[in-house]
Amino acid sequence: MNIASIDFLALHAPLADGKAYGMSKSLATGRATTLVRIALEDGTSGFGEAWGPPAFNMGYLAFLRGYLLGVNVLDVEHVFDQIFARHYHFGFQGPMMACISGIDMAAKDAAGKMLGVPVCRLVGGRNLDAVPIYASGGYLTATPREDYRGQIERMAGAGFAHVKIKIGLGPESDEERLATAREILGDDVEILVDINTNYTFDLARESMERMRPYRPGWVEEPLSPRDYDGLARLHACASAPIATGEALYGVHDFKPIVEAGSADVLQPDLSLCGGFWQGRKIAELAHAAHLRVSPHVWGGAVGLAAALHYISALSVYPHAMNVPKPVLLEYDLGENPLRSELLKDPLVPVDGVIAVPEGPGLGIEIDMDAVERHAAKQ
Template structure:
């Protein structure tokens, strides 16, 4: 008889695997706030006393989370997998002076993801079955890119063809209204009238600048305007909601469901975009999804890291109920972000990475996240 309490499954060891992909200064790309010459993350491995390993992703440059590991080990080592929620909130409550916008939350996000992976493997269940059940067999993905680049030859014009296999795409803006218009016009003229185009300013504007940008680009048909304001500008989001000409999305830099509630409770955003490697993992992601249901907002996880973060986002969206619609008549299912830049941390880190086909990713049915890191690749991408 299966022990559904998971009493025998306890955390024996937590190991961090930092990974890094270096593009170099000439190949740097990014957003209005600046470019990056490398991409990194930390893979969190949770080993149980039953011989199972679960894996998760912690956001940020390698080393960002490592300093917090010794701090949490005393709580997590020996704990039952099924008690992960209680442990998470105990750490937050006991260490409230730390706040949540830090590497500790990134580490806890990776641990939470890894625990869900281990729990699924322990009981032979996919992660979506642990967080509400499967509401859809596949999830739609949009192509994310259109970056600012250090090399003009690698700029927007060169990136646009990568969107051809997707029904929707997102490009970077945020360097002034005239530049916003030029970039959106180029995308629309190149990709045609059927392509659904979203934009992302990465919080590089104030309210007046956002309103001017929205007025200028709205005629091109924009699906959503991502991070129009700084994450800290909650009053700005309230003022923007009443005057917006394009749906507003944000969330990649928000930590825990508490921060999302500040924007969802007054309904000042249209779409929540949690990054599961940063916001608190699948547990907080599920809670954010429930807030979206309560507030009739859309959910679309932010994904820019490794293949593990992508897999977790797929499971979260698979479990998100289509309320108020039913799945069969869901007009616009929640999207998952799929970065179109070269990303070996997604495409080469896993034994069998998830790949979109026709703009969709099939929801894994294997136990846990349904993907597994290649240990040789973990070593290959380890910073030297």
């Protein structure tokens, strides 16, 4: 069960001219990710996904191989601890943690295949067979007024019970976008809103007050996730739950958020925060503080599969048979071949849920022809 090889595969899927979409701070002209592949000495392979520009991640590959080759695949978390203990000057934040996130995913995938069990059973036990999603769309574009209404109408036509829209251009715009979404989607759909850290405290407070009549399910990243005091002040006067964490690395980044009382929903991204290794610690931190968890997913198909297993294994405590608000999986509606084409059997929602794969490991099969098509030119 020792690791024989580790490879990083850079993937890129450019968008057509004029099709850029994104958030309040920037628009994406393409989607990119780093696919991580581990092979064990017996030939068993595992796949993971590392967040961020592949060129950044590639620089860490030789360094991390030096620590992990020859290690028992079940022991990798101790090696990660050794790396950060010895190289504490690097810090937890940055591409090295993203690379370790992908390696950890791949290690869990390979271990599950080796043992014949799904990853959810390796990281806490299979508690759910299917996970409800929220549809992440309502994106900002180069012409946000012209493009927005059609996006929401398509969401309404698909019948999603939970959706998320992008805001953050200003409090007046936020109110207008949420009011439009509420008008089209109706009163029964939960609408989450995402500012992507584009505001100062006063703007975030004004935005939340303006949106109050339209009942946002949560307000995501109203301020920088490391503005612990600002988030705590905002939380004290908030009219809706606050969600944050997609840009935080490891449990040590989440701890001050919890201690300051800055958020209601923690949003670790498994491809960035430290994979299942740190994701489980973050979930335990939330568990101890009676906070909700909803993992951020805005990458490729492997990260989506990992998030399914992660949610399946989460404790429902303090709930029991009645779970008033189930943990939601983010399902990105944007054009993204790295989500829709990388698997031989893509993960897609049916009746508002995605089934947790039952096969060993992550339970997915990579389409290597698709990987080849989207391989980034070096």
